[in-house]
Amino acid sequence: AALEEYRKINLYNADFPGGLFNLGIMYANAGNLAAAEAAYREALEVDDQFYIAKVNLPTVFAQQGRHGEAERLLRELLRDHPELHELNSSLAMLLAEQGRYAESREFFLKAAKLMPEQTRILYNLGLLENTLGNTAAAERYLLSALEREPGSYDYLYALTTFSLEHGNKDKALNYARQLADRFPGDPATRQLVEAAGK
Secondary structure: OHHHHHHHHHHHOOOOHHHHHHHHHHHHHOOOHHHHHHHHHHHHHHOOOOHHHHHHHHHHHHHOOOHHHHHHHHHHHHHHOOOOOHHHHHHHHHHHHOOOHHHHHHHHHHHHHHOOOOHHHHHHHHHHHHHOOOHHHHHHHHHHHHHHOOOOHHHHHHHHHHHHHOOOHHHHHHHHHHHHHHOOOOHHHHHHHHHHHO
16 A cells, blocks of 8 residues: 555656656566666656666666666766766676676776775675686685675675685684574574584
């Protein structure tokens, strides 16, 4: 009922790009990607400078498997709005999902430089460097992420599996025990402790 009321309010405000944009978000969250795209495009028809709607379109395209369109739009947005630093991270993720790791790295590095407060970028860089075979850089980025957010499940998990993958069971066991202390009921953590302890 509340969702329907929200939809009605935004339909009432459909003469304004903000109302259409909110509808787009609502549709995207509900998994109705075609309706989300239509709402974002309508917002841009009302105001072609309403770039927030344009920023959300690449995500919708990527979720529909339209990676080429998503990439073109992200590159266009980066050209026209270089101050939108998060677009570097979005493009990096899109390229990584397509296996274009070297290109992805370039944009993750830009994002890390422009948004040093975003710890998740360091984590993504760590995973990417490991995929590229740059183990020292991978560990450095993953450790940097963990130093900033010591209790992070994702970062501890990544360092545990990274250490196991590269044969360092002592480090793996240390990270796995930290995970077990923080997340005692997690079955994946239990398995990691067992794997590292063998």
